[in-house]
Amino acid sequence: MINAYTTNTLTYNSELCTGCKMCSTVCPQAxxxxxxxxxxxxxxxxxxxxxxxxxxCPTGAIFVESGVGCAYAMMYAALTGKKEPTCGxxxxxxxxxxxxx
Amino acid sequence: MKPKTxxxxxxxxxxxxxxxxxxxxxxxHFVAHWGVNRRGRRVKPGLYALGKPTGDSxxxxxxxxxxxxxxxxxxxxxxDCYIMVLDTKGINVWCAAGKETFGTEELVHRIEITAxxxxxxxxxxxxxxxxxxxxxxxxxxxxxxxxxxxGPIRAKDLQEYLKTREATPEMRRVRFDLLDRLILxxxxxxxxxxxxxxxxxxxxxxxxxxVAAASIVAILAGTxxxxxxxxxxxxxxxxxxxxxxxxxxxxxxxxxxxxxxxETMVWQRAGKALAIALAFPPVTAFLALNFTGSTPIxxxxxxxxxxxxxxxxxxxxxxxGLVVTVILLILNILGGVL
Ligand code: SF4
Ligand code: SF4
Numbered sequence: 334m335i336n337a338y339t340t341n342t343l344t345y346n347s348e349l350c351t352g353c354k355m356c357s358t359v360c361p362q363a364x365x366x367x368x369x370x371x372x373x374x375x376x377x378x379x380x381x382x383x384x385x386x387x388x389x390c391p392t393g394a395i396f397v398e399s400g401v402g403c404a405y406a407m408m409y410a411a412l413t414g415k416k417e418p419t420c421g422x423x424x425x426x427x428x429x430x431x432x433x434x
Numbered sequence: 435m436k437p438k439t440x441x442x443x444x445x446x447x448x449x450x451x452x453x454x455x456x457x458x459x460x461x462x463h464f465v466a467h468w469g470v471n472r473r474g475r476r477v478k479p480g481l482y483a484l485g486k487p488t489g490d491s492x493x494x495x496x497x498x499x500x501x502x503x504x505x506x507x508x509x510x511x512x513x514d515c516y517i518m519v520l521d522t523k524g525i526n527v528w529c530a531a532g533k534e535t536f537g538t539e540e541l542v543h544r545i546e547i548t549a550x551x552x553x554x555x556x557x558x559x560x561x562x563x564x565x566x567x568x569x570x571x572x573x574x575x576x577x578x579x580x581x582x583x584x585g586p587i588r589a590k591d592l593q594e595y596l597k598t599r600e601a602t603p604e605m606r607r608v609r610f611d612l613l614d615r616l617i618l619x620x621x622x623x624x625x626x627x628x629x630x631x632x633x634x635x636x637x638x639x640x641x642x643x644x645v646a647a648a649s650i651v652a653i654l655a656g657t658x659x660x661x662x663x664x665x666x667x668x669x670x671x672x673x674x675x676x677x678x679x680x681x682x683x684x685x686x687x688x689x690x691x692x693x694x695x696x697e698t699m700v701w702q703r704a705g706k707a708l709a710i711a712l713a714f715p716p717v718t719a720f721l722a723l724n725f726t727g728s729t730p731i732x733x734x735x736x737x738x739x740x741x742x743x744x745x746x747x748x749x750x751x752x753x754x755g756l757v758v759t760v761i762l763l764i765l766n767i768l769g770g771v772l
Pocket of ligand 1: 364379384
């Protein structure tokens, strides 16, 4: 049986890493760990493509195509011809937005 | 866009709030979880004083959704601090960070118009970790001089964090526990209540009480049972989990239709059973797939993959169920005429 969640768009170039630890701090899925002064991907399949690591990496060592992992928002975007699926805004699906996080 | 000085907050203007969650707040949180007036739960963006903060007190940043604000306020009980509320259009931190309304631009702007640097002596902001998808800490630092520290994900760990200023790996990991899933059920239910009632009424007249009941069960399975049992259904994808659950709940109805009413013809009973076995499990699966949006555990790539793989299967099964139903109706009418 296929598992839809084993592949994702996360890539990391260790040559640019300065070992600032930001990626392992912000990642909510413990995808990164720090080893020998630089970051290492230890849990690639857990990545949820939230984009936190890429945005907070000061040297641009990380790339990930981030976006909402929400089927409703994606289908809604496809049906209404919007380019980028988003949720929670006015006239948009509310999805996760009911939790208090 | 440099704001005029006369719009800046002075220390004496800072509204004071308490850690206390009143019964009225609790009631408000309760109805919020039922999806009532969800766009109206906005706190005015700006700086607030929690307790009696001084120039050395920590500054905690949050979204202007009342539930985020209240969670922060009560979780920091016992600490005097400032709360900086960003204008996220009434949306929680995680969703707003994804849209970048909880983002670098808004944070920098808010630091400027609240004149934060004149109010506190230190240059540190504490942000919720789930806000990191929208905020680039190094950019905030270079533009405002304030360093961003990411606090724990869950409000209940905030006490510990404020004491030690360090989050354990456990605190940094997003979880989706039973309680987290439980509080999402009312909104799911409210969303699909009307379609469920309409479907049940229509099906009652088309197929009788058992079919109507089966439709209610299929929808409740997708909206109520699915979030509860999510981690225990033994497949990796939401759609297949939904299919499995749908089949399990619909099977008794299909079997009952097959065995009940022995006075009707076998093909009629078999047809009806086949129709609901085809049409209803994909409904549960579809609702299950939609639940991906309520979880903090699915990636965009994964959900895209699920949509491409399983939506066609759902559509074919559901369509197959409809075709069988139409054939049955036609045969019944013909049978009545002949
Ligand atoms: S995109 Fe999010 S989940 Fe994936 S590695 Fe980066 S921070 Fe972790
Ligand atoms: S954030 Fe970037 S530079 Fe810092 S440790 Fe991670 S990969 Fe290396």
